[in-house]
Amino acid sequence: ETGVTQSPTHLIKTRGQQVTLRCSSQSGHNTVSWYQQALGQGPQFIFQYYREEENGRGNFPPRFSGLQFPNYSSELNVNALELDDSALYLCASSRGGQGEQFFGPGTRLTVL
Amino acid sequence: AQRVTQPEKLLSVFKGAPVELKCNYSYSGSPELFWYVQYSRQRLQLLLRHISRESIKGFTADLNKGETSFHLKKPFAQEEDSAMYYCALRGAGGTSYGKLTFGQGTILTVHP
Numbered sequence: 001e002t003g004v005t006q007s008p009t010h011l012i013k014t015r016g017q018q019v020t021l022r023c024s025s026q027s028g029h030n031t032v033s034w035y036q037q038a039l040g041q042g043p044q045f046i047f048q049y050y051r052e053e054e055n056g057r058g059n060f061p062p063r064f065s066g067l068q069f070p071n072y073s074s075e076l077n078v079n080a081l082e083l084d085d086s087a088l089y090l091c092a093s094s095r096g097g098q099g100e101q102f103f104g105p106g107t108r109l110t111v112l
Numbered sequence: 113a114q115r116v117t118q119p120e121k122l123l124s125v126f127k128g129a130p131v132e133l134k135c136n137y138s139y140s141g142s143p144e145l146f147w148y149v150q151y152s153r154q155r156l157q158l159l160l161r162h163i164s165r166e167s168i169k170g171f172t173a174d175l176n177k178g179e180t181s182f183h184l185k186k187p188f189a190q191e192e193d194s195a196m197y198y199c200a201l202r203g204a205g206g207t208s209y210g211k212l213t214f215g216q217g218t219i220l221t222v223h224p
Contacts, residue, residue, distance in 0.1 A: 033210060045213065090156065098202070100161075101212065
């Protein structure tokens with residue numbers, strides 16, 4: 001069984017730029033959730049995708065958007081990057097919205 | 113609104129001593145409660161969930177709805193238990209569907 005993978009591992013952007021982060025879900029999982037983890041904090045829920053539709057959203061502005069593809073992989077897009085967007089971005093996949101969530105290793109984003 | 117509080121950022125014990133990691137929550141309905149663990153250089157993984165009522169790696173946690181707590185306990189700590197522990201809550205539905213709300217985490221260090 002292949003686990004959740006994320007790419008890239010880390011990247012550096014400047015304020016105002018746009019970024020796309022990618023997540024491949026675990027085999028057999030149809031749901032992907034995205035979290036932002038700032039330094040010293042617990043993960044914060046951004047949104048969840050189930051069968052290519054957004055299925056729940058946390059308190060993040062519209063410049064955080066996502067996609068899910070027919071193979072259940074997912075992208076997180078962040079526009080107009082701000083310094084406070086610097087964080088570890090985690091994705092988790094599950095069977096359905098209420099299934100156990102399996103986490104990827106994360107993408108470390110630094111905004112300068 | 114759902115909220116999870118872990119009052120201790122750091123907890124140190126000696127090997128063989130009992131350990132209790134505290135977690136309090138705020139949620140108006142019937143939540144699902146979880147403990148996640150992150151060992152050094154590893155990804156976040158589920159340790160246990162209240163509905164399964166299992167003991168994993170010697171850890172147990174009981175949901176106390178009266179005190180809105182879900183403390184994690186182990187009678188005899190081992191050095192390999194040293195890790196970051198997160199308590200998390202998931203709501204039953206509506207805007208909470210699929211959303212895990214995490215506490216800030218507790219770093220447990222078990223000394224030899």
